[in-house]
Ligand SMILES: Nc1ncnc2c1ncn2[C@@H]1O[C@H](COP(=O)(O)OP(=O)(O)OP(=O)(O)O)[C@@H](O)[C@H]1O
């Protein structure tokens with residue numbers, strides 16, 4: 001995908017996104033609500049036209065050969081797209097038939113998949129009588145019916161209980177091991193962290209940073225320090241000019257900074273700097289960066305400057 | 321072989337059979353029309369234009385026989401006009417994204433729902449014919465079993481082409497509109513003139529010229545003519561009017577319906593091509 005733009009009226013949903021997914025990879029698009037992930041997916045699966053840019057899937061240009069692209073792709077949409085008045089088995093049968101699988105194959109595949117997602121006992125239940133998690137599992141099974149070369153999952157585990165999520169992750173890994181390339185979107189950091197070979201963080205229709213999970217955490221430095229002070233604003237300003245830390249952001253919870261060296265060595269220096277300036281430190285926390293930190297750190301306004309290695313103070317409304 | 325349209329038709333018929341109330345009402349409704357409207361109106365019309373005084377020795381046809389073609393036309397019109405509503409529901413709440421993201425050609429989606437709707441129309445038309453015969457309508461006079469079957473198939477050919485045309489119109493509207501209420505409104509708006517500016521229930525000869533012209537371009541008129549040609553015959557006398565439906569007229573009517581269906585299919589294809597389903 002190169003230079004993809006997509007606008008709805010004057011809303012810019014995707015603003016110049018380029019990336020490529022290797023065959024056999026699990027690739028995640030991680031981003032906050034409204035980042036443009038679903039729009040990108042809709043373009044990818046040919047439901048929306050390519051307004052600007054070019055997109056290739058499995059070697060086919062999606063503008064020129066949409067029919068071929070549709071054939072190699074399996075999709076699980078963000079919203080439920082099931083017919084409430086069809087049974088589990090009929091849903092899978094319909095899908096297999098849509099993709100022109102022969103009768104024997106689709107029966108056998110449907111049976112295997114119902115077992116995989118543990119819906120065998122529900123095969124003749126109308127989908128409107130399934131629980132939310134069961135619906136999701138059915139949709140995932142449906143996405144797998146055709147053994148697609150590329151599987152696209154738009155927030156596959158949204159609304160699932162932790163046990164079911166783990167199980168869905170297992171399916172995803174299993175399917176991937178069998179050779180399916182997977183593109184998934186999520187706003188669960190742990191999901192991206194556990195599943196992906198590579199992650200792109202998307203915000204405001206742009207890719208902010210791409211890397212493997214460990215690499216992304218590395219970019220934040222050794223440790224993440226969070227401070228609660230008597231004057232967070234001034235503290236953030238001072239710290240960003242001090243050269244003691246790599247990056248500083250300001251959030252509801254306090255001042256968050258990342259360090260180049262071991263955090264425990266930096267912390268005393270930070271304390272004395274602030275004390276000298278007459279700012280009281282009420283609480284402090286030091287930990288290794290998690291995907292959450294990566295996400296929160298990168299989904300903000302002054303990201304360009306962040307990436308240029310500058311230290312900036314950021315007022316982020318997206319505190320947690 | 322391309323099977324996409326069969327898939328779509330299968331699923332649409334599955335819903336038809338699943339919703340018992342829908343199935344039941346669509347089977348009972350034509351029977352009710354025949355039973356109440358047919359019998360009640362027969363009583364009046366047959367008194368106004370009594371059977372058996374046909375000029376020139378033409379076979380005279382009672383009102384029930386005459387209006388059955390109209391009832392078939394009306395039920396076909398309804399079933400096909402509402403046939404596209406599934407597209408609207410799918411688009412808003414269900415499967416249309418799955419279908420649009422699948423390799424199935426857009427034309428096959430329309431053709432599939434069309435097939436399902438044609439099947440429903442034929443089922444209803446057959447029931448009306450059977451019910452009419454039970455009530456004493458004189459369909460297929462003087463036919464041998466073989467010509468009788470041919471005449472029945474002729475009726476169904478007209479029903480099929482007509483239904484497909486209106487289904488395409490319904491599909492085009494459904495893929496364009498956002499709400500079921502909108503479709504309902506459009507259907508109500510169009511059904512009235514189509515129904516009353518046709519020869520379904522009464523002769524159009526006495527219409528003022530403008531209305532007569534409209535009735536001539538009305539697909540329902542051509543459907544009803546076709547049905548009468550096959551179900552009643554070339555020349556007959558009904559409701560105080562003499563009818564001459566030649567084979568040429570009938571072929572012309574069929575051609576009009578085919579052109580109408582082709583035009584509607586084209587419009588539906590175009591609407592599907594520009595539709596954005598997300
Ligand atoms: N059909 C549409 N018409 C107008 N605007 C739209 C449409 N679809 C999406 N948008 C806008 O595009 C932007 C991106 O939306 P999108 O659904 O792609 O976000 P997302 O990353 O999937 O978010 P989420 O995590 O909440 O699913 C939003 O500002 C949204 O309001």
Ligand SMILES: [Mg+2]
Pocket residue numbers: 037038039078154
């Ligand atoms: Mg989304």
